[in-house]
Amino acid sequence: MRPSWFKTEEDRGQRTEDRSLSPASSAGQSLQAVSREQRGRSFIDKTLSGITGFLKDAIFTSEWIRKNGFLQGIEPKSKLLGILLFIITISIVKEIYILLSFYAFSVILAGASSIGIIAFIRRVWLFIPLFAGLIAIPAVFLTHGEPILFFFGFAITKQGVSAAITFVLRVAASVSFIVLLILTTKWDHIMKALRVFRIPAVFILILSMTYRYIYLLLSTIEDMYFALLSRTIKGQNRKDGQKWAAGRIGFLFQKSRRLSEDVYDAMVSRGFDGEVRVMDSFRMKALDYIWIGFAFGIFIGVQIENFRG
């Protein structure tokens, strides 16, 4: 059963009247004029809504992996390598129209991988490129160059506009490709695919274990903040709130240390001898070779284009 705070935006819209019961209210709440009680609680609300958002994202992500699509069919190692090649290529592009083509290509790939295009664009632009866009705005004025437009006495320069567009497009295109990887590959396959870079097996093991514990630790934090919320009537003053949160951080640290001992014992009792073996049954098909070849060809192409320019 979904807990009451785990609702979509629509659900929450209908429930505004009992907002006081829903800790996952808007994250911007601390900016509004809030009563003293709410103020003493806003750090609880923010933590709980942060964790909810994180889990929601993770669930959203796993939705597309099982679908049948182009990228889902590519073998994980080649997919990782190809996507990283694309991101590196994007990082050396100098022309806006080439960046735009990369972005368009990522959207086409999303379509070909049965990812809803609107959902994909939203997932990509919220938060990182949007933020990049916000911080790029002053660059339009601040960059030295030929003025093309005057805005309340400030000159907008051609170079400024081009810098801002290049910057935001590059960020958006890079994020698009990594999101494509995340949306179409199981997390443990991504980890195993890292073997392609000769990363020692023990680190693959650590990465995989870490990923699992993140969810355990998150649910522990959630319980802590819920427990506090359920005991809270009037809200904490700042000092008590800080002390409480710091105590929980310290406690979580101790808890995870003890847990690691138990986990180690459990591993040994199941036959762990310190040697890490990663099962790797990935098989390359013709399509995978074409995919890698294509990514590499594009990389060389952009290099040549840069060299000529």
Place this chain on the structure above:
Amino acid sequence: MHIPDGYLGPQTYGALYGVMLPIWYWASRKVKETLKSRQAPLLALASGFSFVIMMFNVPAPGGSTGHAVGGALIAIVLGPWQALMAVTVALVIQSILFGDGGVTAIGANCFNMAFVMPFTAYFIYWLIRGSADASNRRSLIAGFIAAYLSLNVAAILTAVEFGIQPFIARGADGAPLYCPYPLSVTIPVMALEHLLFFGWIEGAVTALVLSYIARTEPALIAEGIRLKKLWIGLAVLIILTPLGLIAQGTAWGEWSAEELKKILGFIPQGLEKLEGIWSAMFGDYNIPGWEGQLMSALGYIVSALIGVGVIAGVVSIFGRLLSVKEGK
């Protein structure tokens, strides 16, 4: 402070990957030595802990909330090498599985947050704490200062990495290709918000968590580095300082006002005046009258020694004052 893809050009992120590779290699050997086969679960949970520490929101002044990055805390409770590995694992997972922080920028992010921040914090902490007890007020203040300073160092490094982009890479029409702001914008912006806001949260959270651990499980933070080791490290660094001379041009970040003008297009206000004072004292780190390569190398070493001496003096006086307060 997670740098996304697209903010840094290949020269910068490539160089920082290059710097991190030997550090990662060394750290993995160090960690293997100390943790043996227990390393897998212990490091996994430590990494998970570094990942989720940012989820803890804490009340901040003015009714707002904030969270700590945790780099300093992790270094103090785990030791700097384990912290390096744990934060690296957390950053890699954030980047590849959650799209938070760029893939090309993993080297840069690890340099700032997994390497420089924990090591700075760890050394500052033990430098100020000295041989004081974990629950002593001096130790808690050491935690606060270590967290505050190390976060600011990491923030300024990030700002520098951003700010050099317009000088390194420009398109055909002269427009910057990556982060569009020069150092004169990135450093004040990053420094201000971290000096005035985030640094205080980082410091307060770190000190409060340390105080909790000191009360409940003091053995965790009982042992640190022997200060002797720290001094040996510093000595090596001092002897290496003349390497700055071998590098082309002026040491990175040590531009004179004139060189800055070339790079920035203007001289930051106040720097011009300050420079007069500095060159009056040590002029370009050379002891007046000492000429030639060997002499200027010696000059570098002497300047470094004096610098370290002054800092150590200030810290030790500060430490004395604090423990006197405690004794009352």
